[in-house]
Amino acid sequence: MKMKKIMSLFMVGLLVFFVTACGNSQMKISEKENIKAAEENTQEQPKQFSDKVTVYMPSPAGLADKLAVGFKEKTGIEVELFQGTTGEILARLETEKANPIADVVILASWSDGLNMKSQDVIEPYKTDSTKNAVKGWVDNESKLFGYSASAVGVIYNTQIFPEMSDDWNELSDVKYKNLLAIPDPEKSGACKDFVAGYVNKFGWKDLEGMAKNGMIIPGANKAALEAVTTGEVGVLVAGVDYNAYSSIEKGEPLNIYYPKSGTVVNPRPAMIMKTAPNMDNAKAFIDYLYSDEAQKLVADAYLLPGREDVKADKRTNLKDITQIETDWEAMMKIADESAAKLNKICKK
Secondary structure (H helix, E strand, O other): OOOHHHHHHHOOOOHHHHHHHHHHHHHHHHHHHHHHHHHHHHHOOOOOOOEEEEEEEEOOHHHHHHHHHHHHHOOOEEEEEEEEEEEEEEEHHHHHOOOOOOOEEHHHHOOHHHHHHHHOOEEEOOOOOHOOOOOEEEEEOOEEEEEEEEEEEEEEOOOOOOOOOOOOOHOOOOHHHOOOOOOOOOOOOHHHHHHHHHHHHOOHHHHHHEEEEEEEEOHHHHHHHHHHHHOOEEEEEEEEHHHHHHHOOOOOOOEEEEOOEEEEEEEEEEEOOOOOOOHHHHHHHHHHHHOOOHHHHHOOOOOOEOOOOOOOOOOOOHHHHOOOOOOOOHHHHHHHHHHHHHHHHHEO
């Protein structure tokens, strides 16, 4: 009997051992499954794109519309556009500070882009899409993307002056008395950067000479060009070149040249806002701007392409434009005050 009791106790203990072991084994399997599930959940998920991207950009309007259509066809993402001058875009951003809307902002002024960068409102984005970008047209922090550029030149009415080749400093000659206009540099980013670059390199003497010669400021780029096209004045100083090429193509009595002492070539920065509601879409839009398709649209709009391997066949290419040496940091510091001063000294 004693032996049977011992055996019974042994069997009970053995049964308890196996039940406990199985329980522990099941617990370990369950824990492993939970850990595996947690690891799967923490793995990077595919990017979930929203259905839109909001882009603020300056003229030409036809280019903006075509880029929007092309991007949607390629990605399925709708582009909501706000188009205006650089001044209008900056003013809108200011009013929307408390409730940011823009994902991507494009300006016609590199110095204004640098100013936005200094305010720490731009999101950096390193991408292989810019591998063929024109040297210096993407900043070293990958915040400003010069996907295109314009240059300013002398645009003249060929019915008033059949031919012109005078340098900037010769435009104060009496033969141009009351026949000069210039875009408002407080509205035109390209003109503002030209004024800052010219003053930084040559000082105020030449611009003051033009002002004394009766140079007027009819408005931003479009209004200033209209003054020359209609013959109100004969010469547009620092006129944006893509507007001239487009108007000449339409048969307007205009011509353009770049003065021999040089001009400012102005990369047009595209920037991703730090507050972008659709960040992934904004990055995709930047990549699209450097695609073959988008760069061809840029060239067709009479702008300088932002890629070195893309050439324009409807306008003067970058290598054929004599440039004023630009110190963008120095220009940024004087751009606003120089624009205001030019408005003050010129005849309205």
